Amino acid sequence: MAKERGLISPSDFAQLQKYMEYSTKKVSDVLKLFEDGEMAEYLQGDAIGYEGFQQFLKIYLEVDNVPDHLSQALFQSFQTGYYIEDTVREDVVCLSDVSCYFSLLEGGRPEDKLEFTFKLYDTDRNGILDSSEVDRIIIQMMRMAEYLDWDVSELRPILQEMMKAIDYDGSGSVSLAEWLRAGATTVPLLVLLGLEMTLKDNGQHMWRPKRFPRPVYCNLCESSIGLGKQGLSCNLCKYIVHDQCAMKALPCEVSTYAKSRKDIGVQSHVWVRGGCESGRCDRCQKKIRIYHSLVGLHCVWCHLEIHDDCLPAMGHECDCGLLRDHILPPSSIYPSVLASGQERKTSKISQKTMDDLSLSTSEALRIDPVSNTHPLLVFVNPKSGGKQGERLRFFRDVPDYRILVCGGDGTVGWILESIDKANLPFVPPVAVLPLGTGNDLARCLRWGGGYEGQNLGKILKDLETSKVVHMDRWSVEVIPQQTEEKSDPVPFQIINNYFSIGVDASIAHRFHIMREKYPEKFNSRMKNKLWYFEFATSESIFSTCKKLEESLTVEICGKPLDLSNQSLEGIAVLNIPSTHGGSNLWGDTKRPHGDIHGINQALGATAKVITDPDILKTCVPDLSDKRLEVVGLEGAIEIGQIYTKLKNAGHRLAKCSEITFHTTKTLPMQIDGEPWMQTPCTIKITHRNQMPMLVGPPPRSSNFFGFLC
Numbered sequence: 001m002a003k004e005r006g007l008i009s010p011s012d013f014a015q016l017q018k019y020m021e022y023s024t025k026k027v028s029d030v031l032k033l034f035e036d037g038e039m040a041e042y043l044q045g046d047a048i049g050y051e052g053f054q055q056f057l058k059i060y061l062e063v064d065n066v067p068d069h070l071s072q073a074l075f076q077s078f079q080t081g082y083y084i085e086d087t088v089r090e091d092v093v094c095l096s097d098v099s100c101y102f103s104l105l106e107g108g109r110p111e112d113k114l115e116f117t118f119k120l121y122d123t124d125r126n127g128i129l130d131s132s133e134v135d136r137i138i139i140q141m142m143r144m145a146e147y148l149d150w151d152v153s154e155l156r157p158i159l160q161e162m163m164k165a166i167d168y169d170g171s172g173s174v175s176l177a178e179w180l181r182a183g184a185t186t187v188p189l190l191v192l193l194g195l196e197m198t199l200k201d202n203g204q205h206m207w208r209p210k211r212f213p214r215p216v217y218c219n220l221c222e223s224s225i226g227l228g229k230q231g232l233s234c235n236l237c238k239y240i241v242h243d244q245c246a247m248k249a250l251p252c253e254v255s256t257y258a259k260s261r262k263d264i265g266v267q268s269h270v271w272v273r274g275g276c277e278s279g280r281c282d283r284c285q286k287k288i289r290i291y292h293s294l295v296g297l298h299c300v301w302c303h304l305e306i307h308d309d310c311l312p313a314m315g316h317e318c319d320c321g322l323l324r325d326h327i328l329p330p331s332s333i334y335p336s337v338l339a340s341g342q343e344r345k346t347s348k349i350s351q352k353t354m355d356d357l358s359l360s361t362s363e364a365l366r367i368d369p370v371s372n373t374h375p376l377l378v379f380v381n382p383k384s385g386g387k388q389g390e391r392l393r394f395f396r397d398v399p400d401y402r403i404l405v406c407g408g409d410g411t412v413g414w415i416l417e418s419i420d421k422a423n424l425p426f427v428p429p430v431a432v433l434p435l436g437t438g439n440d441l442a443r444c445l446r447w448g449g450g451y452e453g454q455n456l457g458k459i460l461k462d463l464e465t466s467k468v469v470h471m472d473r474w475s476v477e478v479i480p481q482q483t484e485e486k487s488d489p490v491p492f493q494i495i496n497n498y499f500s501i502g503v504d505a506s507i508a509h510r511f512h513i514m515r516e517k518y519p520e521k522f523n524s525r526m527k528n529k530l531w532y533f534e535f536a537t538s539e540s541i542f543s544t545c546k547k548l549e550e551s552l553t554v555e556i557c558g559k560p561l562d563l564s565n566q567s568l569e570g571i572a573v574l575n576i577p578s579t580h581g582g583s584n585l586w587g588d589t590k591r592p593h594g595d596i597h598g599i600n601q602a603l604g605a606t607a608k609v610i611t612d613p614d615i616l617k618t619c620v621p622d623l624s625d626k627r628l629e630v631v632g633l634e635g636a637i638e639i640g641q642i643y644t645k646l647k648n649a650g651h652r653l654a655k656c657s658e659i660t661f662h663t664t665k666t667l668p669m670q671i672d673g674e675p676w677m678q679t680p681c682t683i684k685i686t687h688r689n690q691m692p693m694l695v696g697p698p699p700r701s702s703n704f705f706g707f708l709c
């Protein structure tokens, strides 16, 4: 049994993965050398000794000196007792096991991996896995489970039962067809064989440097961290240490999922010493004196703080505290193999296809949230939208979850696109915590123009009571005319916020270029506003946009829009009533008293297309009415005045549900603040879909944009 053997430590494992990342070698390259090349001398049957194993690592990882402890730990983890001519040999490891392990870590097509693993475990090469070969597979799975800290004792019978179930025809052995079918339909074989390493809780604290306003004590050495001196505090468990003590700290107590059946369903308190910031015991209400040493306990989930002496009087069950609505505690996530037998059989896994096999995290773990909660999936400044799909798929069967995107409008756009692509059965509502500048969308949804250190607990509480609005999203199709000239690439295919041609876009374009060139001049929101003003008033750059109506025609819902009486330098198409960090190009609408919807209907303001200036005057922007607001802009000065709030708005041209532009010269354009130069073309904007977005609480003072109140 593998239990007594040295397992690879997390740090060794991290090291191993680093090596693999940088190495260009594949397992198959190394196997060739062993099978008929220069390494053949190390083979003893299908086994290799320690020396051969070291050679394997050296070639495979392309590292001359693999640390001894790493190669020893690895070697030991493969030692299971190997038979050579009827004698058990403990000093060798099975080359198939070794290669299987590394090739699984390498990645590749799931069906290839399944077939490869079959061949590796079919040690006598007779085309079937007999019972001793199946036993070896179970040992490998147990080793992986043990590495992941799962409760191995309860797993063994489950695995045995599973492997029996794979033998569909009951022949007593597993054929390749049965193996592939099992891997594709019922059993997460690749996961159990160690492919999915993200299942490992790494036990690492999430340190952040912190200065403490009151005396605190190091969780490790228990001596004081001087007043005003800097220490490290873990974001997850509030463990506090001296900088120099961090290396020796015990693993972080905060785990992400249940690893044993007994931990599934009911969350227990997870007590960590110290961290009693309130100074009062939540059980006896008496003071917790924290002046002289590290005292008291706090629970990392519910944040209760208690005396050590009060611990026996506390129940085990943790309700996750004030923010429980957002929390998916570890007791709600567990390895799907630990689900009860019946549940396993009726699992969602049975419907998956080969393509889904690569989504291994989602099949290896199952989520069963606490009832009446809305787990919050948070994306903090993700670097791109594409990679977030895996996370969304992991949550796909969770009812009633919410998403919080911390970032700018661009980031929100990526996530909305990922949600679109993930094709989820339930589309979660999205809230925004705006970071950085130019957060028009967040502003319209009442989450503010930029996070400035407000209390996160309060924001999360607001989120609980927030309402859903179904925000329109628009497809934009750019069909260029055949010309010699080259266009910049079109930045997006979807409009969440706004689109514009001409003077407004050219400001954004120039602004964009200046910001890349002189980032130091753009380091605050206020300065950004001043720069806009400067660009807007330096008239020469806008000559390209003069008399825009001569190089552009507009069709709204199939009918030409008459621009003959206008002298425009820009046209903006708005989905939301905020552009460039808070300017409202549509302007305020005096709201008639009474039943607004009824009045609008009587006036014709709810029609699909509106161009009548008198009706337009009464129209209030609405990001969920499947219509766009079209605004004409007269010139640089006007724009500058709108940005700096000296003037209220542009000229309302139309409200419509479809718009097409034809341009006859190269013009600046922008989508959601991303500018580019576009050669003559046709641009079609059509309704794409709606996304549920969460709207923050109404402002305490007067109405903001009116449309959501």
Ligand SMILES: [Zn+2]
Pocket (backbone or CB within 6 Å): 204, 205, 206, 234, 235, 236, 237, 238, 239, 251, 252, 253, 254
């Ligand atoms: Zn921690």
Ligand SMILES: [Zn+2]
Pocket (backbone or CB within 6 Å): 218, 219, 220, 221, 222, 223, 241, 242, 245
């Ligand atoms: Zn210390």
Ligand SMILES: [Zn+2]
Pocket (backbone or CB within 6 Å): 268, 269, 270, 299, 300, 301, 302, 303, 304, 317, 318, 319, 320
């Ligand atoms: Zn608790």
Ligand SMILES: [Zn+2]
Pocket (backbone or CB within 6 Å): 281, 282, 283, 284, 285, 286, 306, 307, 309, 310
């Ligand atoms: Zn107490």
